[in-house]
Amino acid sequence: MDFSSAYFGKPLSELTYEDIVEYFTVPRQESETIEFKSFPKQAAFDAGLQNVLKGISAFLNSTGGLLIWGAPKGVKEAGREDIFVGELQPVKDLREKDSLINRISSSIIPLPIGIAVQILSRGTDHLYIFEIQQSTYRPHQYDTRYYVRLDGQSKPAPHYLVDALMKRVTYPNLNGVIKFHEIQHDADGFYLNIEVGIFNFSVLQNEEQISFKILCDGGYFPRSGDLTSNFRRWHYNNEGTELTYDNFVSVLHYGNPRTYTDQIRIKTTQINKNDGMLSFLLSFGGKYSPAKASIYVLRWPSNIPRNTNELLAHVEENLLFADSLKKTPEDTLSSFLGR
Template sequence: MIDWATCTTDDLLQSIPPAEDDRWEFKSATLLEASSKNEFLKVLSKQVSAFANSGGGNLVFGLSDRKSVEPCEQTVGNQPMKDYLATMVEQSVEYPLRHFRIHRIPLTGDNTNSIFVIAVEDSPAAPHQAKSDKHYYYRIDGHTKPAPHFHVELLRQRETRAVLEILLVEYHVEKFLGTETGIVEILMVLHIRNVSFQSAASWGVLVEHTKQDDCWEIRTTGEHFDETRCFLGSPTPLLPQASTKLCIPLRGRAYDQSGALQAINKLWKSVGFSFRPVTQNHVGQPVRFGDWPDGIKTTVAMNEFERQISSVLPQD
């Protein structure tokens, strides 16, 4: 098991197989150069389709067939390469791929340079078609090949689980009850999508407050987030590929005997939740707010939350 958080190129070389196989594909760093963009998009589309249709796998940029490390470009224009890859992977196939992670692997002894690993998970939305040439691919004997008709049909007809994904979390400030009480009422809105081909007859989200404090409580019941809570969705089934929202009313309380104003200004920083979507036949992995591949949605949501907090505070 690779510890992606601490992995360096030496660690990776010790963990991967001696040659490409059904779960590993190595590509040169030159594909990430601006002059190779067209070729990069073709390769990415084929390999992502193949791994997503074959139970998952890892596409490595910056490693030759002979396992020689080649430092990759670190940016595309002003955008970090990791963010760029996240966007390109999602858009490289139909349906858009959700179940993947981008790992930046620093060179051993040189954190300024790195290679990149695209870790594709088993996708409940398979089969995925490559956008580059409108073909379906799969992995067999360490190679990426066009998927035969029977393989595509098996993927379409297999009995799948009802799998939900949380696409975005928003926080809307609804009321500020004054600096004497230090209370802010907000509405947490979870945007949820059924990414599988099976209806979610019953579903919900397990929510855990990860900050280990008592600043936040459920507004309707007054219960503190001292343990994981399950918030049930609508009794109406969530159909395959359909999206919906789950709204959770929260109350934040800033404790500060010298006055709540300064504490309220910092209250938004105590927002820290972990989410685990559940259905009648599937329990998703916990996802902390901020763990999405590109991080952009998190930044926007938190900046907006800070702006709303500031807008309801009295001005000096």
């Protein structure tokens, strides 16, 4: 996959140093397919490369992606993952591309293929951009450990994933997002138009029987008053604050996303009661894929902007559902038992 074109609009071979500078003029977050590594002053090249090798190994074992070495240092913001923006922290050591690829090949087992690197320089500052394809020979080890991309980070692989990779058992990689569209208002409040998109990013593996659910805190679905909808595959519960769509897609192919549109009614009295906050939880999954969730928190201002993305106060997308709940097994059992 051409990850560079997906993020920068041009292939890896055509990237420039200025492209990376421009990219980080706005806040960026890591995801399943992009990772950022900074190079602090006085840092040692080999020590930094160890973290890069861990990230490359994780991409090989997952769906592939881009790794930018020389990115800004990540900064934590309240309630959000690390944000990367502003001044780059470039690598000060320049290494030949061939020697770097040899170093990667000798450090990761089995021998990895499908790794390309572009070195971008400006004076004594250097950026290393790695484009990694999903490996057909996974799982790969680095430093005796298996790494994968989970929740936008390179982490040691859980046992069940290593076991699945060893047995060549794969799961379709579903992604689900909510896009917020135009807003209309009347004397009592607002109508917010939303669009759910479900994507399958597994090239050779279809997913079946995909369902999703949306929970809304601070608004409700006005179509919940249409009783006929409750006899279809989608239905509303909890006074219209919850939408469930069973078997939304029978078969989902790679490169053919499916979308669903609906509307949220937001009353001024409810927004005031919630201190101007509106939140959504999108959960989704299919027959073979693990359940995931995307979380959105909107801050409702007094003046509605034209660009609804400006309403977003917090976003976490495509988390494994178990991680999104942040509950231990004991918490889940206690909740079920009412203890």
